[in-house]
Amino acid sequence: MSLFAAFALMTALAALAVLWPLSRVRAARGAHDADLAVYRDQLAEIARDAKSGRLPKAEAEAARIEVARRMLAADSAQEAAAIEEPARVARQVTRRRRAAAVFALLFVPVFAAGLYGRLGSPRLPGAPLAERLTAAPDRSDVAILVRRVEEHLQKNPNDGAGYEILAPVYLRMGRPEDAARAYAEAIRILGSSAVRHSSRGEALVVASDGLVTADAARAFADALALDANEPRSAYFLGLAAEQDGRAEDAARIWSQLLARTPANAPYRPMVAAVLARVGGAAPAAPVAGAPGPGAADVAAAASMSTDERNVMVRGMVARLAERLSTEPNDIEGWLRLVRAYGVLGDKDKAAEALKTARATFKDNAEALGRLDAAEKELAVKTGAGEKG
Structure with a gap:
């Protein structure tokens, strides 16, 4: 409650700061006073010009008469307006002050309280730092x-x-x-x-x-x-x-x-x-956990026949293809798969692997360049094999 009381006091002080200048009656200088000041300056200037000889006496006298006539007309207009103007101005000022007071004292606090009730947490208990440190x-x-x-x-x-x-x-x-x-x-x-x-x-x-x-x-x-x-x-x-x-x-x-x-x-x-x-060329990435022949595989392959070795190699290639179907973002794996199909003579599967890899790395210019190089290498080897 003490926090809300402090906020209420701060709101009241802010409203008072807004309303205090409105409650003071200030005598503003009207248009009549401004006109008289201009006419006085004109009379002083006419006197200086006549004294220095820049303005003939007859013209100086005529100018003084004209300025005096304007001063009398301004006085007459001021006297005519002085009867009704104060009351009208007072009514306007009173209305503006009342509207400002209502806005500052009622609308602003009510709006702030409603906004806090909607977005804030008025029922949230206080959490002083000392208590938080010991809790x-x-x-x-x-x-x-x-x-x-x-x-x-x-x-x-x-x-x-x-x-x-x-x-x-x-x-x-x-x-x-x-x-x-x-x-x-x-x-x-x-x-x-x-x-x-x-x-x-x-x-x-x-x-x-x-x-x-x-x-x-x-x-x-x-x-x-x-x-x-x-x-x-x-x-x-x-x-x-x-x-x-x-x-x-x-x-x-x-x-x-x-x-x-x-x-x-x-x-x-x-x-x-x-x-x-910085213009550097990316080296080939090491592939962790990629399927390939281990020491046991090499030892077993040495004692196998040609057909048995081909079966083993095709099984390894199949495992690599299966892994790439679930983990396609491995450019090194795709390159190895394409080369393996080329060694096995499966040109159709190699072409299909290249097509899938290009679709996977369509936004990677470096990967696409490496796939193009692998395709050219495959074409050269295939052509050499066919000629032999």
């Missing part, structure tokens, strides 16, 4: 949870796990400087790791609005020194090279990163896009 944890209130962890770290400054938990939360809350400091504390207490250095570097990049600073670059270099395959650090070091104007270094770093990035990695399209931005 049971509410996982939806991230700010309170962060505050509690901060208080815990103030009492236990060597709790590295607390800093490591708090750092990514800071980053999601839009506090990258605090996140970088928390990661630095975690490294100091828990020791170095590629993920911690890389995460600290990313926080520093976010804090500098996307610029890879020298401190951030050192953090990424430290991460790669611990794990040469840490992808985030390689990406940002390539970005640092691009920002420094070293496009060739950026292309080399991103090309190496792309070469060891699995085809199904979620960040692979982003790396391919930045590599294309």
